[in-house]
Amino acid sequence: MDQVICTVDVVLLTLKEQRLNVALLKRDREPYKGVAALPGGFIHAEEDGDARDAALRVLREKTGIDAPYLEQLATFSGPARDPRGWSVSIAYTALVHDEVIEKAAHPDVKMACVDRKLSLPFDHKAIVDTAVARLRSKSQYSSLPCYLLGASFTLPQLQRVYEALLAEPINKVSFRRKMTEMAMLESVDGEMEAGGAHRPAQLYRLKPEYRDQLRLLERGL
Amino acid sequence: MDQVICTVDVVLLTLKEQRLNVALLKRDREPYKGVAALPGGFIHAEEDGDARDAALRVLREKTGIDAPYLEQLATFSGPARDPRGWSVSIAYTALVHDEVIEKAAHPDVKMACVDRKLSLPFDHKAIVDTAVARLRSKSQYSSLPCYLLGASFTLPQLQRVYEALLAEPINKVSFRRKMTEMAMLESVDGEMEAGGAHRPAQLYRLKPEYRDQLRLLERGL
DNA sequence: TTAATAGTGTCTGTTAGACAGTATGGG
DNA sequence: CCCATACTGTCTAACAGACACTATTAA
Numbered sequence: 258m259d260q261v262i263c264t265v266d267v268v269l270l271t272l273k274e275q276r277l278n279v280a281l282l283k284r285d286r287e288p289y290k291g292v293a294a295l296p297g298g299f300i301h302a303e304e305d306g307d308a309r310d311a312a313l314r315v316l317r318e319k320t321g322i323d324a325p326y327l328e329q330l331a332t333f334s335g336p337a338r339d340p341r342g343w344s345v346s347i348a349y350t351a352l353v354h355d356e357v358i359e360k361a362a363h364p365d366v367k368m369a370c371v372d373r374k375l376s377l378p379f380d381h382k383a384i385v386d387t388a389v390a391r392l393r394s395k396s397q398y399s400s401l402p403c404y405l406l407g408a409s410f411t412l413p414q415l416q417r418v419y420e421a422l423l424a425e426p427i428n429k430v431s432f433r434r435k436m437t438e439m440a441m442l443e444s445v446d447g448e449m450e451a452g453g454a455h456r457p458a459q460l461y462r463l464k465p466e467y468r469d470q471l472r473l474l475e476r477g478l
Numbered sequence: 479m480d481q482v483i484c485t486v487d488v489v490l491l492t493l494k495e496q497r498l499n500v501a502l503l504k505r506d507r508e509p510y511k512g513v514a515a516l517p518g519g520f521i522h523a524e525e526d527g528d529a530r531d532a533a534l535r536v537l538r539e540k541t542g543i544d545a546p547y548l549e550q551l552a553t554f555s556g557p558a559r560d561p562r563g564w565s566v567s568i569a570y571t572a573l574v575h576d577e578v579i580e581k582a583a584h585p586d587v588k589m590a591c592v593d594r595k596l597s598l599p600f601d602h603k604a605i606v607d608t609a610v611a612r613l614r615s616k617s618q619y620s621s622l623p624c625y626l627l628g629a630s631f632t633l634p635q636l637q638r639v640y641e642a643l644l645a646e647p648i649n650k651v652s653f654r655r656k657m658t659e660m661a662m663l664e665s666v667d668g669e670m671e672a673g674g675a676h677r678p679a680q681l682y683r684l685k686p687e688y689r690d691q692l693r694l695l696e697r698g699l
Numbered sequence: 700t701t702a703a704t705a706g707t708g709t710c711t712g713t714t715a716g717a718c719a720g721t722a723t724g725g726g
Numbered sequence: 727c728c729c730a731t732a733c734t735g736t737c738t739a740a741c742a743g744a745c746a747c748t749a750t751t752a753a
């Protein structure tokens with residue numbers, strides 16, 4: 258049997274000031290010791306139930322973040338991507354609200370804007386690019402961007418998230434029609450957004466059944 | 479380092495009489511020797527450039543089919559899916575025209591309709607279901623179904639493929655507008671579909687630049 | 700000519716976007 | 727009151743689907 262190294266990597270994304278950021282971690286061992294890279298690690302056959310469990314474990318151990326929205330991205334493989342030998346990395350995308358990362362406040366985790374030129378070890382740049390492209394693509398026709406916000410949020414906030422991801426303004430009336438069509442939100446009564454000198458916006462949250470399951474539109478935004 | 483078995487599996491799909499069929503191969507070794515399963519095998523670190531190469535190699539060795547449309551589906555993993563131990567299978571979907579399979583005429587390959595109840599070893603049923611769901615979903619907004627036809631085909635043929643995959647009739651005028659919008663086809667001049675006592679249909683083929691690259695619609699069919 | 704299917708012009712209903720109006724908070 | 731932003735009603739433009747009409751072949 259040919260020896261193949263089997264790892265998972267996590268592209269942990271969040272929005273900071275309307276810009277997509279990815280979590281990078283200073284590597285604590287060779288190869289690339291001390292270099293910022295995606296949180297990742299070997300699959301532990303004795304403890305991990307599957308690759309997804311491994312990704313959740315790695316994220317918890319390395320960043321202190323627990324149970325984010327997580328979906329499999331793709332698997333990257335080949336003899337050259339890791340100097341230790343022929344390797345497979347099952348990559349996952351995790352989406353969290355900015356606050357989750359700030360609360361975890363892990364000292365070795367640095368957020369980097371994905372629009373900047375990133376210089377990353379292994380093929381991590383390609384993995385990040387794939388994750389970002391997938392997120393932006395799915396934002397056109399799904400509820401995925403909701404996971405970049407907290408437990409409750411207003412429609413104007415959500416629209417700004419979609420607009421940041423799609424990098425284009427969205428018609429307010431159409432946006433609201435589409436959110437109604439997706440029928441994934443329920444209003445949180447009585448609670449309104451605090452803040453400015455203006456009418457406060459209604460708060461919403463994902464219906465429980467869609468907390469882990471995407472909602473799709475027949476026709477995109 | 480924990481020992482993880484690293485394999486690839488291929489869901490080779492084709493349309494036979496407007497029904498999606500998957501290629502199954504009688505296994506020639508344990509486990510499940512003699513049982514029909516997806517074509518698959520171990521990654522060979524010395525010869526495979528990456529997992530995709532492994533999938534192409536496996537498909538060529540086991541079915542005689544070379545260079546089909548191939549895309550990564552997902553990776554399946556866990557301690558229980560293979561009796562030999564904790565395993566990872568990087569699954570690929572291959573699409574080919576029915577004739578390609580008939581010409582290969584591999585004696586151990588049997589096509590099975592995916593709508594029938596399939597009893598498959600490992601987690602191959604789940605892999606097939608995932609591949610079929612992905613294909614049907616992408617058929618709503620992409621050129622993917624083209625790869626289930628040969629090098630050239632007519633628009634009525636292509637529409638029947640879309641209708642078979644989506645399991646619903648499509649408006650002819652809209653369908654043609656959408657194909658024009660995708661702008662992935664070029665007419666094959668002078669050549670017409672032979673056959674019935676009626677006006678023959680114009681033949682088209684994928685433009686060279688889209689032979690291996692999907693074309694997407696802004697808004698689905 | 701008829702039958703059968705290919706391909707198109709056009710009308711209509713549906714949907715998306717523009718715009719302007721009302722609603723509701725703070726100052 | 728004013729301003730700012732949330733929300734909504736409604737008009738218009740764009741698009742999708744229905745339908746009918748023409749085109750082209752074989753018998």
